[in-house]
Amino acid sequence: MGKTEKASFDSSEAQNIKKKQLLGELRKILPVQRILYSESEMRPYECDGLSVYTNLPLAVAIPDTLKELKSILAVCRKYDVPVVCRGAGTGLSGGALPLSNGLLISMARFNQILEIDPENRTARLQPGVRNLTVSQAAAQYNLYYAPDPSSQIACTIGGNIAENAGGVHCLKYGLTVNNLLQVKVLTMEGEIITAGGTGFDSPGYDLRALFTGSEGMLGIIVEALVKLLPVPESARVLLASFDDIKQAGDAVAEIIASGILPAGLEMMDELAVQAAEEFAHPNYPSDAKAVILCEVDGCEEETASDIEKAKQIFLRSGAKNVRLAADEEERTRMWAGRKGAFPAVGRISPDYYCMDGTIPRKKLGSMLESISEMSGRYGLRVANVFHAGDGNLHPLILYDSNSPDELKKAERFGADILELSVALGGSVSGEHGVGMEKLDQMCYQFANPELETFHEIKKALDPPGLLNPGKAVPLLSRCSELGGMHVHEGNLPHPDLERF
Ligand SMILES: Cc1cc2nc3c(=O)[nH]c(=O)nc-3n(C[C@H](O)[C@H](O)[C@H](O)COP(=O)(O)OP(=O)(O)OC[C@H]3O[C@@H](n4cnc5c(N)ncnc54)[C@H](O)[C@@H]3O)c2cc1C
Helix, strand or coil: CCHHHHHHHHHHHHHHHHHHHHHHHHHHHCCHHHEECCHHHHHHHCCCCCCCCCCCCCEEECCCCHHHHHHHHHHHHHHCCCEEEECCCCCCCCCCCCCCCCEEEECCCCCCEEEEECCCCEEEECCCCEHHHHHHHHHHHCEECCCCCCCCCCCEHHHHHHHCCCCCCHHHHCCHHHHEEEEEEECCCCCEEEEECCCCCCCCCCHHHHHCCCCCCCCEEEEEEEECEECCCEEEEEEEEECCHHHHHHHHHHHHHCCCCCCEEEEEEHHHHHHHHHHHCCCCCCCCCEEEEEEEEECHHHHHHHHHHHHHHHHHCCCCEEEECCCHHHHHHHHHHHHCHHHHHHCCCCEEEECCEECCHHHHHHHHHHHHHHHHHHCCCEEEEEEHHHCEEEEEEEECCCCHHHHHHHHHHHHHHHHHHHHCCCECCCCCCCCCCCHHHHHHHCCHHHHHHHHHHHHHHCCCCCECCCCCCCCHHHHHHCCCCCCCCCCCCCHHHHHC
16 A cells, blocks of 8 residues: 555544544434535535535534533543534525534524514624524514625524625615624533623623624624614615616616615616526516616605606716616516516526625726626626625626536636726625635735634634634635735736726
8 A cells, every 4th residue: 555545544544533432422422414425415515606616524514402502512522623604594605514534513492582672773693593584583574784795584693693694675774783782602612602782882892793704703693682773664676777788887886876775776787687587577677788776764754856867867877778667566576577687697607606705895987897897808707786885796607517627717707807806995704704715815805914813713712623624714825835925006917906
């Protein structure tokens, strides 16, 4: 047996021993039906929504009490087993991708709404509660939970906090972090940290914000207190269609500059519009090069006046057609098209790769032109779906994983978009997190002092380094391998920068 073969034999033998030890200990904590370890049982957990990366863990554990969860972490510490936490697995950056030497913990059974407090307008939730369920439960008090990712029918509050999820209504009401009052977190060492409070401010460092967006790397979210908002008296949505995508991008910047604060300001390009129309039949004009949905909410008078202002701006910006949803049914249908845009694009291509960068809004129009040029250069189609009001891009790059180099091209194309976003003063993630996907691009966005601080925070909260290791924050050595590519706005010699 050669040296390399022996090494891999040793490591797979060690892995088997570790798996046996782990399973033996897990059986003392959980009933057998809540421990999965055969290949067929674990396949549904092999990836999250970024399905190009797959991996099987040593086992999947499905606890439903804090006591069980604490005991599981104690076993993982004892045997030095890394832990990946999973909510619904809808993440789009590989955050919940299992590690082959690790345990996957599903939080699906922590699914109780512990309290809805209409007087304080809050909801106390377990992390496995689905996002949409919160608004459904609060509706009896005429309240709702504002962050509304398009995946809200499936994704969990724990996953939303870990990714700092956004959604179509985050332009006015903020991301998850702006709607979270308090979070309870179980550390890898088995301590409960309560971060934040019931009021708007709490003394000390803002650990609540630190845990939000921490991608399962600093602690396991076991409880959350979120804000609920009164359902607005009225909400109206305008659909504006354009023959020119740059004009549509510029119209978004005009709306924001005018002082109107829409509840949602979303944009789709021609391909996304056509796919959404075929999938959800929202009655979009399928010959449009771009469609914008602009929703305003508030009291009747305010809504009526903002809608009129927005309509005039769209017409001045070159809109071919502006249509107001006649009633609640049409409004819901218009949003159903936008919210179903990802699965709709999934029907017109064997695979798609969803990017998630942000750019300053005034650069939206030019960015769209750049993406279109890149699409020609790479020979891959792109459907653009944007949280346009937030400057949050979601170009969906269409490819076929059966063709060996298309995935590589799609990844390089996606990286180009993110690098250009950083060069324009934006960021590599607007709401989907970094996960496995954008590790290299983090080297573009952050310099060593920032990355070192991230690593120090991880060490302070997870000294054994067992929580979701290898995700979200790149190794400094990887960044130097890439040639110390950190960029500031304007200093990247990017070929596409000229048009901005
Ligand atoms: C069709 C589609 C549309 C989408 N639209 C949006 C959108 O509009 N806006 C948006 O922001 N996102 C969107 N997403 C992405 C995704 O739904 C969100 O990132 C969501 O927050 C993930 O929640 P989840 O429960 O599925 O988490 P998972 O995918 O299971 O996990 C995500 C991350 O959270 C960690 N995690 C999960 N639970 C816990 C916990 N209890 N404690 C600690 N860490 C935990 C995981 O380790 C992982 O790092 C979309 C996804 C799809 C498939």
